[in-house]
Amino acid sequence: MGTLLEAIERGSVIGVLGAADAVLATKQLAERQTQALNAIRELHERETTLCIECADKWPCPTIRAINEAGA
Numbered sequence: 001m002g003t004l005l006e007a008i009e010r011g012s013v014i015g016v017l018g019a020a021d022a023v024l025a026t027k028q029l030a031e032r033q034t035q036a037l038n039a040i041r042e043l044h045e046r047e048t049t050l051c052i053e054c055a056d057k058w059p060c061p062t063i064r065a066i067n068e069a070g071a
Helices: 002-013 019-043 061-068
Strands: none
Touching: 002 019, 019 061
């Protein structure tokens, strides 16, 4: 992710991307990341006291990491 954001910022700085293009590219990146996180959450659902994807105690490490990141 850092590399893509850096590329967007660099393109804006050197004039390849206008301000509106940089905002749009950043928005599209955020949308793709949100879709990925939602897909991960769907896989790591709770079933009784366990995660159905990894069979770890709920919330599993994956869900905890996402939650701790505020995502």
